[in-house]
Each structure stands twice: as C-alpha cells, then as structure tokens.
Amino acid sequence: MSRMHNPAHPGEVLRDWLPEQMTVTQAAKELQVSRVTLSKVLNGKAGITAAMSLRLSAWLGTTPDVWLGMQTQWDLWQAKKQPRPNIKPLERLPV
Amino acid sequence: MSRMHNPAHPGEVLRDWLPEQMTVTQAAKELQVSRVTLSKVLNGKAGITAAMSLRLSAWLGTTPDVWLGMQTQWDLWQAKKQPRPNIKPLERLPV
DNA sequence: ATATGTGTTAATTAACTATTTACAATACTT
DNA sequence: AAGTATTGTAAATAGTTAATTAACACATAT
Numbered sequence: 001m002s003r004m005h006n007p008a009h010p011g012e013v014l015r016d017w018l019p020e021q022m023t024v025t026q027a028a029k030e031l032q033v034s035r036v037t038l039s040k041v042l043n044g045k046a047g048i049t050a051a052m053s054l055r056l057s058a059w060l061g062t063t064p065d066v067w068l069g070m071q072t073q074w075d076l077w078q079a080k081k082q083p084r085p086n087i088k089p090l091e092r093l094p095v
Numbered sequence: 096m097s098r099m100h101n102p103a104h105p106g107e108v109l110r111d112w113l114p115e116q117m118t119v120t121q122a123a124k125e126l127q128v129s130r131v132t133l134s135k136v137l138n139g140k141a142g143i144t145a146a147m148s149l150r151l152s153a154w155l156g157t158t159p160d161v162w163l164g165m166q167t168q169w170d171l172w173q174a175k176k177q178p179r180p181n182i183k184p185l186e187r188l189p190v
Numbered sequence: 191a192t193a194t195g196t197g198t199t200a201a202t203t204a205a206c207t208a209t210t211t212a213c214a215a216t217a218c219t220t
Numbered sequence: 221a222a223g224t225a226t227t228g229t230a231a232a233t234a235g236t237t238a239a240t241t242a243a244c245a246c247a248t249a250t
Contacts, residue, residue: 019185019187023195023196023197024196024197025195025196025197030182030183030185031182032180032182033239033240034239034240034241035196035197035198036197036198036199036239036240036241037238037239037240039197039198040198040238040239043197043198045198046237046238046239047237047238049174049238049239050167050170050171050173050174051174051177052238053171053174054171054174054175054179055179055180055182058179058182058184059182059183059184059185060184060185061184061185064171065167065171068167068170068171069164069167072145072160072163072164072167075145075163076145076148076149076159076160076163078145079144079145079146079148079149080149082146084149084150084153085127085150087125087126087127087150087153087154088125088154089153089154089155089156090114090125090154090155090156092114118225118226118227119226119227119228120225120226120227128208128209129208129209129210130226130227130228131208131209131210131228131229131230132207132208132209134227134228134229135207135208135228135229138228138229140228140229141206141207141208142206142207144207144208146207147207
C-alpha cells in the first residue's frame with residue numbers, strides 16, 4: 001500500500017538532508033552546479049537527473065538510486081494525473 | 096552484486112515481450128503511438144518516458160515501475176560513463 | 191550609505207520526445 | 221515478375237525540460 005498518496009517532490013526531501021546552517025549557495029558550490037540549478041531542484045521547478053543523482057550520492061553518501069528512484073516515482077505520479085488512452089490489454093496465450 | 100554489467104536497454108527487453116508474430120506496426124497501433132516512436136524505443140534511439148511506461152503496463156499487464164525503473168537504471172549506467180566532478184563528501188556531525 | 195551575500199526569475203542554449211511525411215531495403219503473396 | 225506489407229531511419233516541426241549566465245529584490249554587515 002505504499003505510494004498511494006501524493007509523494008513529496010524530491011527537492012523537498014533533499015532539503016531535509018541539508019544541514020540547518022547550510023545555504024543553497026554553499027551547497028551548490030559543493031555539488032559543483034550553479035545556484036540556480038540547485039534552487040530549482042529544491043523548489044520542484046526541475047527534476048533530479050541521472051547526473052544530479054550521482055552528484056547527490058557522492059556528496060551525501062547515499063546510492064544514486066535513492067534520488068533517481070524518488071524522481072521516477074514523482075514523474076510517474078504526475079503522468080498518472082494526465083488523461084490516458086484506453087489501451088486494450090494484450091491477449092496472451094494461456095500457459 | 097546486481098547491475099554490475101552493462102544492462103540491456105529497455106527497448107531490447109520490450110522486444111522480448113512482444114509475441115512472435117506481432118509486428119511493430121501492430122504493436123504501435125495497440126499502444127496508440129506512432130510506428131516511429133515505438134521503433135525508436137525498440138532500437139534504443141529513445142527512452143521510455145513515464146507516459147510510455149503507463150501505456151506499456153496497461154498493454155502488457157505489468158506495473159509501470161518495471162519499465163520506468165529499467166529506463167532509470169539505463170540512464171544511470173550511461174551517466175556513470177560520463178566524466179564526473181570530484182565532489183567532497185559532506186561532513187556530518189557524528190551521531 | 192555602500193558593499194556583500196542570498197534566493198529567485200528571465201533569457202538563452204542544448205537536448206530530447208513525439209508527430210507526420212518520406213524513402214530505401216527487405217520480405218511475402220499472388 | 222509485380223505488387224504489397226513491413227521495417228528502420230531521416231527530415232521537419234512542435235513542445236518540454238535542464239543548465240547556464242545575467243539580472244533582480246531583499247537582507248545583512250561594515
């Protein structure tokens with residue numbers, strides 16, 4: 001029964017990983033991305049790319065999958081809210 | 096020790112899911128995407144988007160995560176092959 | 191008041207997905 | 221052999237997104 005409700009966007013989760021006194025500017029510098037890029041991620045204005053997940057994992061000591069998977073679930077949630085075509089399930093020969 | 100070696104791209108895996116006699120043209124029709132779009136996915140010229148994973152899961156009776164997750168791992172593998180910045184791990188206060 | 195630092199927006203560039211149209215190559219049918 | 225279907229791919233177009241730098245408003249410190 002997991003992931004039933006609107007998940008937090010990954011940037012929100014990332015925010016919780018930053019030390020209290022750490023500024024966006026400083027974090028961006030350590031991640032070697034621009035201030036703007038990090039700010040957008042933190043505010044859900046941009047997603048976490050594969051490359052970004054590698055940066056985050058190197059910095060925070062996690063696996064990249066944590067971040068990329070979170071983004072994937074977010075993307076999926078968003079896509080589910082869009083209108084979808086009516087696709088008839090493929091008939092497979094019974095085994 | 097999973098995912099150590101170059102993973103097959105998702106399109107390759109998808110190909111194995113199609114019934115023997117099913118043509119790309121026919122599959123594209125059922126998925127309600129253009130022939131070109133499906134062909135590109137099958138040949139690794141395009142990735143599987145969240146929307147596409149929903150189509151595939153509806154058609155093939157899987158979860159969307161199967162396809163989207165596969166794409167994610169592929170993307171991660173590709174990203175790992177790129178040159179990466181040297182990021183110093185964040186010093187955290189010991190617990 | 192002047193300077194500095196901070197977070198966000200604006201504008202730009204680059205990359206990617208998806209569509210239609212078109213073409214060449216291959217296979218299948220009659 | 222002639223015609224038909226299938227496939228992969230390319231070109232042109234439209235829409236989306238990520239990343240950068242430049243610019244802005246706001247705060248803080250000297």
